[in-house]
Amino acid sequence: MDPILSYLRGRAAAIVETIRQFAECESPSDDPAAVGRFVELVSDRAAPFARVKTYPGGRFGKHVVCEMRLPGRRKIGQILALGHSDTVWPMGTLRGMPFRQEKGRLWGPGVLDMKAGIAFFLFAAEALRELEMPARSKVLLQLNSDEEVGSLSSRPLTEKNAARSKAVLVLEPGTGLEGKLKTARKGVGDFTIRVSGKASHAGVDFQAGASAVVELARQIGRVAGFTNPARGITVNPGVIAGGTRSNVVAAEAHAVVDIRVLRLKDAAGLEKKFRGLKPFDRRCRIEVTGGLNRPPMERSAGIARLCRMAQKLARELGVELEESQTGGGSDGNFTAALGVPTLDGLGGVGEGGHAAHESILIDRMADRTALIAKLLAAL
């Protein structure tokens, strides 16, 4: 058996224990103190073999960057391992959804997205040190505190560290129960459409009113038509609100619309269409705000090369890894858009991210961790 894999199989109990500690330290994006406690926990774990530095996250928790001390004298270039410390789960979720080990899986809030991935990285670093396997490059681990809410505060730090790196390894979960690698992600954005009409009494003075609700309904039909499945473009009016009472012609209405694109150039076209929306009823006014938050991670030649390398290393571990694309965004979108080869989906294998059945497969912990270690040694 591969020596890294056999070492990590022997560490299975310790990996489970670390994931338990991480999951039981709840860290919702909107609770900076809670995220801070989790960041401290990870920092304490990394401190014996890393130089740890934190960065203010504004109204979010701290971001943390660990410069790992790994074997190997001369380091050429830099690798960035990227993850996030926040989860979508509110404080107190553990009471109804406790961490547990059953049916060959670990269950609990954040285990898959993405506390397992962080634990895997730390054990991959430990394996390289214990087995004295040199890493060729300087390795940074960066954990952002606001990934689940758009990465507004962490994006500049991510881009700064990525721009200096020859590759980015994203510790997000793999796709499906096979744990496929992720080599493309859609770009994500949202638009808010606000319609102002003219209020009036629905019985006494109906004709004098210009209904913002009716106008918005027609606009929604129009923007929903921008969806183009063949090009990977989706437009989802996910939130709609407006009006005050049924007997009043509505003066105000708004909708929030999620957009996803596979190609950056499609985002510009979509933006133009949204900005160009004209009222059907000339008495109404339309205001559109928003745009693309995350550019798409497009599968470049560099990404494909990195993926082939990972597949070859996985084969040495006895695992056939396929690649996949997803509609969900990650911080890998930013790094790939800078042209830095980015491989995503290296974290836990499981299902139910953001859902009550969130879980990871225990028997895939060792090979995932070994793959991260092998990538750190090879890159």
Ligand SMILES: [Zn+2]
């Ligand atoms: Zn995630």
